[in-house]
Amino acid sequence: MNAVPTVTLNNGVQIPQLGFGVYQIEPAATVAATLVALETGYRHIDTAEMYGNEKEVGQAVRESGLAREDVFVTSKLNNGYHAHNDALKAFDRTLDDLRFDYLDLFLIHWPMPAVGDFVDTWRALEEIYRSGRVKAIGVSNFQPDHLRRLLAETEVAPAVNQIEIHPYFPQDELRAFDAGHRIATEAWSPIAQGKVLDDPTLTDIARRLNRTTAQVTLRWHLQRNDIVFPKSVTRSRVEENFALFDFELTEADMAAITALGRGDRTGPDPDTFNYLP
Numbered sequence: 001m002n003a004v005p006t007v008t009l010n011n012g013v014q015i016p017q018l019g020f021g022v023y024q025i026e027p028a029a030t031v032a033a034t035l036v037a038l039e040t041g042y043r044h045i046d047t048a049e050m051y052g053n054e055k056e057v058g059q060a061v062r063e064s065g066l067a068r069e070d071v072f073v074t075s076k077l078n079n080g081y082h083a084h085n086d087a088l089k090a091f092d093r094t095l096d097d098l099r100f101d102y103l104d105l106f107l108i109h110w111p112m113p114a115v116g117d118f119v120d121t122w123r124a125l126e127e128i129y130r131s132g133r134v135k136a137i138g139v140s141n142f143q144p145d146h147l148r149r150l151l152a153e154t155e156v157a158p159a160v161n162q163i164e165i166h167p168y169f170p171q172d173e174l175r176a177f178d179a180g181h182r183i184a185t186e187a188w189s190p191i192a193q194g195k196v197l198d199d200p201t202l203t204d205i206a207r208r209l210n211r212t213t214a215q216v217t218l219r220w221h222l223q224r225n226d227i228v229f230p231k232s233v234t235r236s237r238v239e240e241n242f243a244l245f246d247f248e249l250t251e252a253d254m255a256a257i258t259a260l261g262r263g264d265r266t267g268p269d270p271d272t273f274n275y276l277p
Contacts, residue, residue: 003245004043007227009159010182013136015072015105017222018244019044019229021188027053033233034060038071040242046162046186046229048076048109049094050277058098068100076109076140077125080276082116087124095133102133107140107162114274118146119153126156136160140188141270144177151181162186165226167196167217167257168264175226186227189266191217201260205253212240219244220257 006014020037022030022045030053034045038060047057054075061071075098081090091106106125111118125137138160139150151157161178165171165187178185191214196202202213209216214230218241221228230241249257268275 004041005222007184007225009136009184010157011136011159013104013159015136015160015184015227016042016044017225017227018042018218018242019046019072019074019227020238021046021229021231022053022057023048023051023188023231025051025053025231025233027056029233030056031060031063033238035064036235036238038064038066040239042238042242043070044072044074044229046074048107049078049090049097050076050109054094054097055099058100062099072104073098073100074105074107075103076107077121078277079110079112079115079274082108082112082118082121084120084124087121088128091125091128091134102135104134105136105138105160106134107138107160108142110141110273110275111139111143111146111270112274113146113271115276119149122150122154126154129156138162138183140186141273143270144174146270147177147181147183157181158183160184160186160227162188164189164265164267165221166190166192166266167199167202167220167260168192168262169266170258170261172258172261175224184227185225186229187221188229190221190228190230192264193266195264195266196260199260201256205249205256209247211247214241215244216249216253217257219247219249220254223249223254
């Protein structure tokens, strides 16, 4: 089994740098896929109420035979529950669905600036954090202006900011802001939903290293110190995405991949996205 490095969050909590994402995995397939990931060696699972598969993630963790404390599980507050009391109830619902006594990391999924005051939502997460039922709290899809408000108006700094990052959208400015405020950066859509897999720069590096383009892309994320969680329901892909720790990219490789950035998002713009489920 490859040893997955950990990142120390700003409150001292250790999070595995490589995890398994369950976004867009149907509930009926989630238990089996998550069990494959845990059997492969993943010890970090990223889910959300919005994904509709929290119950299945909890079931897989229990069926795996692993101790609860050996699996780092993240979930996220759904967009319709930003009001303070709604956020508290949503967290309770997440714990109930997972059938856990505590959660490792809980995030505000989107800032939703036109829908409500995410600062008040954050204060609800601070309350949950102080209760001891979550080890760390953070945000997802927050821009620097959103983060500045939280840092200025609340007491607990976010431990994590989970944002879209891939070679076509490297997010260097936002990553630098996070790092400057001791906020760990997590990368969602790490291979741009497959759009980067045929890129000539990546395929050339992959051919030279006898690796797949996905492995090269995920290794790029790891060497940039991003926390990343690829998703697949295919055992061979799950195993392939885990085989990242016996090779390295050169500085020239890293620079060439970062230079592919062209501002291409695969998901919504957090400044304008206000979707209510």
